[in-house]
Amino acid sequence: MKTEAVIDHIVNWLKDYATKAGVKGFVIGVSGGIDSAVTSTLCARTGLEVICLEMPIHQASSQVSRALNHVAWLQKNHANVSMTKVNLTPVFDSLITALPTVSNEEDRFMSLANTRARLRMTSLYYFAALNSLLVAGTGNKVEDFGVGFFTKYGDGGVDLSPIADLMKSEVYALATYMGVHQEIIEAAPTDGLWGDDRTDEDQIGASYDELEWAMHHLEKDADDIGLSDRQKEVLSIYNKLHKANQHKMVAIPVCDIPEALKSSV
Numbered sequence: 001m002k003t004e005a006v007i008d009h010i011v012n013w014l015k016d017y018a019t020k021a022g023v024k025g026f027v028i029g030v031s032g033g034i035d036s037a038v039t040s041t042l043c044a045r046t047g048l049e050v051i052c053l054e055m056p057i058h059q060a061s062s063q064v065s066r067a068l069n070h071v072a073w074l075q076k077n078h079a080n081v082s083m084t085k086v087n088l089t090p091v092f093d094s095l096i097t098a099l100p101t102v103s104n105e106e107d108r109f110m111s112l113a114n115t116r117a118r119l120r121m122t123s124l125y126y127f128a129a130l131n132s133l134l135v136a137g138t139g140n141k142v143e144d145f146g147v148g149f150f151t152k153y154g155d156g157g158v159d160l161s162p163i164a165d166l167m168k169s170e171v172y173a174l175a176t177y178m179g180v181h182q183e184i185i186e187a188a189p190t191d192g193l194w195g196d197d198r199t200d201e202d203q204i205g206a207s208y209d210e211l212e213w214a215m216h217h218l219e220k221d222a223d224d225i226g227l228s229d230r231q232k233e234v235l236s237i238y239n240k241l242h243k244a245n246q247h248k249m250v251a252i253p254v255c256d257i258p259e260a261l262k263s264s265v
Contacts, residue, residue: 003174038180051081
């Protein structure tokens with residue numbers, strides 16, 4: 001990959017899109033993870049206004065410190081970057097109190113994990129509307145188009161996706177080139193939605209390197225001859241998630257009404 005050229009291409013694309021949309025810049029949620037770090041850095045390089053939101057909900061202190069360190073680094077290098085911290089923990093706790101209890105606690109945990117992402121999306125759009133900004137998404141190609149590892153109308157609710165055509169390994173390459181802090185590059189990827197230390201790999205059952213391999217394998221329409229047991233397992237994981245999460249990755253279905261039924265004749 002021509003890393004510098006890719007960076008320039010994305011930065012120019014962001015600037016051009018914002019200019020044509022008639023907005024001032026971007027708002028982005030910064031989590032302390034690699035994807036938000038790279039996306040916020042790309043946005044900062046446009047020279048347009050960038051608001052970084054840090055939105056903890058019972059967040060691990062390590063995630064918060066990485067996010068704050070990253071934003072401090074951005075602000076040191078880019079005068080167009082500002083930060084706002086929005087503590088959503090009391091909002092989340094109040095919502096839990098207001099919701100009825102359920103018999104299956106595991107289902108409740110999953111629903112509440114997605115609720116965290118949707119509270120953050122709501123906050124991002126509040127600041128976007130207030131400041132005439134676009135919400136920049138942080139999803140990469142594996143998450144957005146491979147296994148659908150994002151929350152519908154949560155972190156999937158954005159105005160534009162600067163890195164959604166990049167594999168996770170390519171995101172890391174951009175991070176290294178642009179000088180993103182090593183603590184972020186070395187941190188295990190996590191969605192930070194559970195209030196514990198579980199990683200993306202813990203949830204998915206495969207690493208991003210393995211998922212990238214699966215995507216490339218399927219794109220080549222290669223057969224399974226000679227694959228190891230683990231490779232077959234990864235393909236099974238990938239195919240299962242890709243199928244289950246299609247509703248996130250395709251346009252919302254619209255029920256087309258035949259003209260004959262609409263006609264009053």
